[in-house]
Amino acid sequence: MADDFDRAMAALQEQVLQDARNYFSAQVIEEFSHPQNEGLMLEPDGLGRAVGLCGDTMEIYLRLAGPRIAKAAFITDGCGVTVACGSMLTRMAGGLLLAEAAAITPEALTAALDGLPEDHAHCAVLAVQTLRAAIAACSGPAGTSPPPSPGGEAGMQEQPDNNRERGGPTTAPSQLPEKHD
Numbered sequence: 682m683a684d685d686f687d688r689a690m691a692a693l694q695e696q697v698l699q700d701a702r703n704y705f706s707a708q709v710i711e712e713f714s715h716p717q718n719e720g721l722m723l724e725p726d727g728l729g730r731a732v733g734l735c736g737d738t739m740e741i742y743l744r745l746a747g748p749r750i751a752k753a754a755f756i757t758d759g760c761g762v763t764v765a766c767g768s769m770l771t772r773m774a775g776g777l778l779l780a781e782a783a784a785i786t787p788e789a790l791t792a793a794l795d796g797l798p799e800d801h802a803h804c805a806v807l808a809v810q811t812l813r814a815a816i817a818a819c820s821g822p823a824g825t826s827p828p829p830s831p832g833g834e835a836g837m838q839e840q841p842d843n844n845r846e847r848g849g850p851t852t853a854p855s856q857l858p859e860k861h862d
Contacts, residue, residue, distance in 0.1 A: 705762070706795035712765035717772055719764070722754045729814025733807035737763045741771065741808075741815040750774050750782055755811070762801040766808035769793050774812060783816045785809060 701710055722742035729741045737759030744752040753774045755767035770790050774782040787805040791797050797805060 701761075704798060706797075708769075708793075708795040709762060709765045709797065712768040712794065713761035716764050716768035718752075718754045718768060718775075719756065720754055721756060722752070725754075725815075727815040727817075727819035729811045729816070729818060731807055731811040731814055733759070733763070734803050735759075737804070737807060739763065739767060739807055739811040741767070741811045743774075743815045743819055745779075745819060748778050750777055750779065753812075753815075755808075759804065759807070760801075762797060762804040763807060765794060766790060766804045767811075770808045770812055779816050779819060783813055785812065 698710075722744060725742035726745045727743035729743075730738070732738050737757060739755060739757040739759065742754045743750050753771035755771050757763050757767050770785065773785055773790065773793060787802070787809045790805045790809060791802065794805075
């Protein structure tokens with residue numbers, strides 16, 4: 682009986698993946714199946730939060746090395762396309778100057794993902810808005826970047842969220858630890 686259930690689940694999973702292949706690019710599927718840079722970051726130099734038109738939320742964390750983004754990470758409670766956008770965008774931003782990263786557009790992100798269906802274009806907009814909020818949090822007076830500091834949010838821990846590969850949810854902003862003094 683367990684073998685029948687396992688076979689039925691495998692067939693269902695294959696059908697879902699085939700449906701995704703018919704709708705999304707191979708790059709989108711790769712990014713949401715094996716996201717990069719997903720997880721919380723301890724003491725980021727910049728943290729951006731945004732809520733999309735569809736209600737998805739995203740956070741992007743930036744760690745600077747001088748004027749450059751040394752590391753970018755994200756979390757979201759959004760759909761697979763939002764995960765794909767966060768994964769690709771954090772990879773695109775890594776190593777860039779803040780101004781260069783701020784110039785990334787939703788259209789450039791969409792192109793890096795080999796396109797998005799029109800009904801998911803807002804996912805790229807959400808990711809770019811979140812990155813720009815994180816960049817703004819890094820910017821000091823007159824657009825200069827402050828040196829990396831141990832600021833950050835208390836209680837935040839850097840830990841990869843590998844639940845997505847096991848079919849579980851990603852860490853949602855509402856699940857972040859509360860600040861305790």
